[in-house]
Amino acid sequence: MAQTVLLDVSGVLYQGSRVIPGAVQALSRLRAAGCQVRCLTNSTRQPKRRIMGKLRELGFDIQPEEVFTPVAAALAWLDRTGHSPHLLVHPALEEEFRACKGGGPPAVVVGDAGLAFSYENMNRAFRLLLEGAPFLALADNRVFLDEDGQLSLDAGPFIKALEFASAATPRLFGKPDPEFFRAAVASTGCPPQRAAMIGDDAESDVAGALAAGLAAGYLVRTGKYREGDETRHDPAPTAAVADVLEAVDHLLTQNSL
Amino acid sequence: MAQTVLLDVSGVLYQGSRVIPGAVQALSRLRAAGCQVRCLTNSTRQPKRRIMGKLRELGFDIQPEEVFTPVAAALAWLDRTGHSPHLLVHPALEEEFRACKGGGPPAVVVGDAGLAFSYENMNRAFRLLLEGAPFLALADNRVFLDEDGQLSLDAGPFIKALEFASAATPRLFGKPDPEFFRAAVASTGCPPQRAAMIGDDAESDVAGALAAGLAAGYLVRTGKYREGDETRHDPAPTAAVADVLEAVDHLLTQNSL
Numbered sequence: 001m002a003q004t005v006l007l008d009v010s011g012v013l014y015q016g017s018r019v020i021p022g023a024v025q026a027l028s029r030l031r032a033a034g035c036q037v038r039c040l041t042n043s044t045r046q047p048k049r050r051i052m053g054k055l056r057e058l059g060f061d062i063q064p065e066e067v068f069t070p071v072a073a074a075l076a077w078l079d080r081t082g083h084s085p086h087l088l089v090h091p092a093l094e095e096e097f098r099a100c101k102g103g104g105p106p107a108v109v110v111g112d113a114g115l116a117f118s119y120e121n122m123n124r125a126f127r128l129l130l131e132g133a134p135f136l137a138l139a140d141n142r143v144f145l146d147e148d149g150q151l152s153l154d155a156g157p158f159i160k161a162l163e164f165a166s167a168a169t170p171r172l173f174g175k176p177d178p179e180f181f182r183a184a185v186a187s188t189g190c191p192p193q194r195a196a197m198i199g200d201d202a203e204s205d206v207a208g209a210l211a212a213g214l215a216a217g218y219l220v221r222t223g224k225y226r227e228g229d230e231t232r233h234d235p236a237p238t239a240a241v242a243d244v245l246e247a248v249d250h251l252l253t254q255n256s257l
Numbered sequence: 258m259a260q261t262v263l264l265d266v267s268g269v270l271y272q273g274s275r276v277i278p279g280a281v282q283a284l285s286r287l288r289a290a291g292c293q294v295r296c297l298t299n300s301t302r303q304p305k306r307r308i309m310g311k312l313r314e315l316g317f318d319i320q321p322e323e324v325f326t327p328v329a330a331a332l333a334w335l336d337r338t339g340h341s342p343h344l345l346v347h348p349a350l351e352e353e354f355r356a357c358k359g360g361g362p363p364a365v366v367v368g369d370a371g372l373a374f375s376y377e378n379m380n381r382a383f384r385l386l387l388e389g390a391p392f393l394a395l396a397d398n399r400v401f402l403d404e405d406g407q408l409s410l411d412a413g414p415f416i417k418a419l420e421f422a423s424a425a426t427p428r429l430f431g432k433p434d435p436e437f438f439r440a441a442v443a444s445t446g447c448p449p450q451r452a453a454m455i456g457d458d459a460e461s462d463v464a465g466a467l468a469a470g471l472a473a474g475y476l477v478r479t480g481k482y483r484e485g486d487e488t489r490h491d492p493a494p495t496a497a498v499a500d501v502l503e504a505v506d507h508l509l510t511q512n513s514l
Binding site: 116117120122127142151153158161 | 370371372373375377379380383384387399407408409410411414415417418421422
């Protein structure tokens with residue numbers, strides 16, 4: 001039976017425009033060992049085609065069907081229910097929603113909008129939520145490691161603001177939604193108990209994967225990792241390791257799948 | 258012993274540029290009955306001098322010492338601790354903080370910043386909070402009734418966002434902070450159990466005043482009031498009434514103070 005390893009992308013495989021040392025080798029070792037690989041990213045500041053392009057440019061051997069973002073699941077929901085997306089997302093992400101048939105009443109879709117998180121855009125989304133529009137969250141991460149090396153606000157705080165103001169409950173499509181992990185694992189034909197996750201977000205990646213029933217969750221001390229993260233969230237990581245290469249070493253040598 | 262009535266301003270005495278019908282008469286009736294009056298507003302989109310000016314222009318007989326905003330208490334805190342304010346407030350409010358001596362490390366001060374709630378300003382405040390700067394909230398109201406007659410986002414949702422992202426706990430200076438109500442009542446020499454509050458915000462004005470030990474809290478069905486507000490928060494209002502005039506009628510005829 002297949003063994004599947006899910007990998008977060010930013011902070012695990014690369015940071016900004018640099019490969020995390022050992023990450024290309026880690027991926028090769030997983031391939032050589034016959035593991036299936038899926039990249040799961042909550043990053044919604046760029047479309048999937050750009051994430052793919054960047055991974056390949058940096059030397060990662062990844063196929064389009066191996067990259068999972070929350071957008072596909074949100075688009076499927078919109079098409080199924082006939083809602084039209086009212087976007088509060090990064091301008092670069094808008095192209096992915098052009099395929100949406102829409103035509104029905106609006107649904108508010110929130111991603112990591114970055115500078116588009118203006119008061120006016122927030123207020124417009126709030127008013128639609130107050131009128132009963134469904135509330136779709138592409139991700140709810142608190143923070144991400146910004147290009148200047150400091151933490152910056154991710155989509156989560158702004159989603160929390162809209163939730164608090166409108167009393168509407170967001171439907172989450174990215175990590176740590178258990179369905180997101182399970183869909184990625186299922187695409188490999190492997191059961192969750194033979195799959196592991198490697199991420200730099202102790203809450204969204206690691207605790208999320210374990211709560212979704214995956215066998216193991218490795219927390220890497222790269223990317224947005226901050227001292228003490230391994231004890232901040234429940235469930236705790238299977239192990240906290242230096243980086244993705246050490247995580248893969250651990251996975252393959254401990255035979256933990 | 259004095260009987261004191263606290264009044265919210267926007268949505269109770271006026272709405273936008275219009276006097277709420279009966280509000281001038283309501284204030285006169287309180288004066289004639291020998292009640293002390295204090296106006297308590299969480300509005301932080303304009304300095305106190307403009308709130309005063311507007312009340313007088315609209316025909317309300319109010320003295321400066323009768324108007325309480327959260328700014329005075331926040332300034333006192335800053336002066337006492339020696340912190341310098343890092344402002345995330347409406348540009349019109351900045352003048353009130355010029356008096357601040359400062360010189361010490363930064364404290365993040367958040368009011369209803371309106372359009373100044375940009376991603377960049379939010380992120381700057383977040384990073385200071387992450388470094389341990391104290392977190393001062395001038396108010397934490399969810400929504401306010403905007404000039405176009407619709408509800409808009411107030412400071413509360415943005416404070417919630419910063420709290421969620423940084424795990425810092427805000428120190429609140431406006432309603433429903435019990436100290437804010439008690440300071441206003443104490444300035445009249447009256448004990449809280451001989452004071453009442455009249456407001457259009459069931460949570461911040463009415464439940465807040467009752468939780469602070471005031472004898473009565475009237476919810477008016479003007480301003481931001483929405484059907485069902487009387488049952489949404491705990492403690493429930495003493496009574497929900499049409500407007501401030503009916504609240505004053507009730508107060509004076511029921512002899513409830």
